[in-house]
Amino acid sequence: MRYLSLCALALSAVAAFAGPVVIVDPGHGGAQTGAVSPTGAWEKDAALEISKLLKAELEAQLGARVKLTRDRDAMVTLHNRVDWANAQKPDLFISVHLNSMPTQKQRQGTEGIETYFLSAEASGDQAKKVAARENAEFHDKRPKSGDTLAFILADLQRSEAHADSSRLAYAVHEELIAATGAQDRGVQQAPFYVLMGLQAPAILVEVGFISHPDEGARLAETGYQQKAAEAIARGVSAFLQQVSAKNR
Numbered sequence: 001m002r003y004l005s006l007c008a009l010a011l012s013a014v015a016a017f018a019g020p021v022v023i024v025d026p027g028h029g030g031a032q033t034g035a036v037s038p039t040g041a042w043e044k045d046a047a048l049e050i051s052k053l054l055k056a057e058l059e060a061q062l063g064a065r066v067k068l069t070r071d072r073d074a075m076v077t078l079h080n081r082v083d084w085a086n087a088q089k090p091d092l093f094i095s096v097h098l099n100s101m102p103t104q105k106q107r108q109g110t111e112g113i114e115t116y117f118l119s120a121e122a123s124g125d126q127a128k129k130v131a132a133r134e135n136a137e138f139h140d141k142r143p144k145s146g147d148t149l150a151f152i153l154a155d156l157q158r159s160e161a162h163a164d165s166s167r168l169a170y171a172v173h174e175e176l177i178a179a180t181g182a183q184d185r186g187v188q189q190a191p192f193y194v195l196m197g198l199q200a201p202a203i204l205v206e207v208g209f210i211s212h213p214d215e216g217a218r219l220a221e222t223g224y225q226q227k228a229a230e231a232i233a234r235g236v237s238a239f240l241q242q243v244s245a246k247n248r
């Protein structure tokens, strides 16, 4: 009896120390290539590489249980990413993307990191354009009606997850800027489909501009990808410490 209760104690201690469940979502995949660099590198490939490195870092730094929405070059709809992620009952969701500009002049001149959390209204014209580009692959046969969208957003804004998404975004962004020395384009808000309906704190990181000649080249280097992955993991760790301090 005594042995059994000791076993039960040991098991509950193991459960208590089991790391957080984190979903890492590499943007795009398959025919959905995402943005492209001046030398022809695809966003979908760099996003997957950074996501795999991030998974390893979260496991190493936090003992996190990390699952990827895709672990190879495959197409996954935005809807399926959200539904599958919710089914895993995650503690956090991080979508990894690279940014891009449309015109030659803008591609030459725009670089830096933006970190997003969900909001009904974009925090500026540029944030609105980023969301429009990342949402472009949303082809649900039953498009979200205005009412459904309003409902989801209203629901999210009431929830604790929304405030935590903001905290997570700031924690990750700060670490990313410090580690990479990239231009700080700030924490932003916008209506991303891949962040809607998630039942956990969720952010989307635009790790840099793949369209910029220098930053685009850096983003394809494993060393730079690793630096970014380590920084995101440190941000997650800082966020989890904030949350646990708040709940004590």
Ligand SMILES: [Zn+2]
Binding pocket: 027, 028, 034, 035, 043, 097, 098, 134
């Ligand atoms: Zn993207």
